[in-house]
Amino acid sequence: MKLKISSWNVNGIRARIEEIPKWLKEYDPDILCLNETKCLNEDFPSNIFEELGYNLYLNGQKSFNGVAIFSKYELTDIDFHLYPGSDDEQARFIEAKLNIPDNPTIIINCIYLPNGNPYPSEKFDYKLEWMEQLFNRAKQNMSTELPYIILGDFNVIPTESDVYDHTNWLDDALFRIETKKKYRQLINLGLYDAFLLEKKTMVEYTHWDYQGGAWDKNHGVRIDHILLSPAACYTFNNMRTHTNVRGSEKPSDHVPVSAEFILA
DNA sequence: ATGACCTAACTTTTAGGA
Secondary structure, X not given: OEEEEEEEEOOOOXXXXXXXXXXXXXXXXXXXXXXXXXXOHHHOOHHHHHOOOXXXXXXXXXXXXXXXXXXXXXXXXXXXXXXXXXXXXXXXXXXXXEOOOOOOXXXXXXXXXXXXXXXXXXXXXXXXXXXXXXXXXXXXXXXXXXXXXXXXXXXXXXXXXXXXXXXXXXXOOOOOHHHHHHHHXXXXXXXXXXXXXXXXXXXXXXXXXXXXXXOOOOOEEOOEEEEEOHHHHHHEEEEEEOXXXXXXXXXXXXXXXXXXXXXX
């Protein structure tokens, strides 16, 4: 069987109430991880997505941040805390487990990693601390040797190739050396970037600013990532960036990214 | 023309995003 899992920073679930169902019907992912839902769970327009056949797992927050997972399969072991005893009030993390008969349990981490601008600032320090905690979480999950997938808006530009002109971004929190170092530490646990597994000849950006005609000029950045453990790579089939979504009528500034797996 | 964004909020301006 095929499993399609996606990630999308929607920039406001209520602002995207037309666009998201439209895309879900077109691509029909089994699981969608959402970032920046920007609303409390009680205000979440759940019905629309439940009617499309999804179970909803919401970690919402008023106005800012907010993550969610839509899944056609029931998920277990839901955890909204990046680390035990966390008193972080920012809703940026969901861990869930997917149990499909005749397959190993898949661990999913839906993340919305802090932006961290400006540099330097307390926000930048918070970003690095969050990345440190994500590293610890990932290290623990990697030790299970189960298929493990981290996906979301990482707010990390991994290399010069992942931005239209890196010289504009040298002091940006998304491209600072400290950020890239922490990201490399995470990758070096043995994770694979699904985009790189595809060995595409051209970079595919996942975010274009609303300002300055960035979309028209293709002034984008690749910051939404899908990272796979070795066991997840074993069933990996392909990865795609849904670039065309950025040109829709009322787009988010990010587009969805998806990975497909062939399971037993 | 030499500017030109979007979301959500106790909204008429501000914070946050990237």
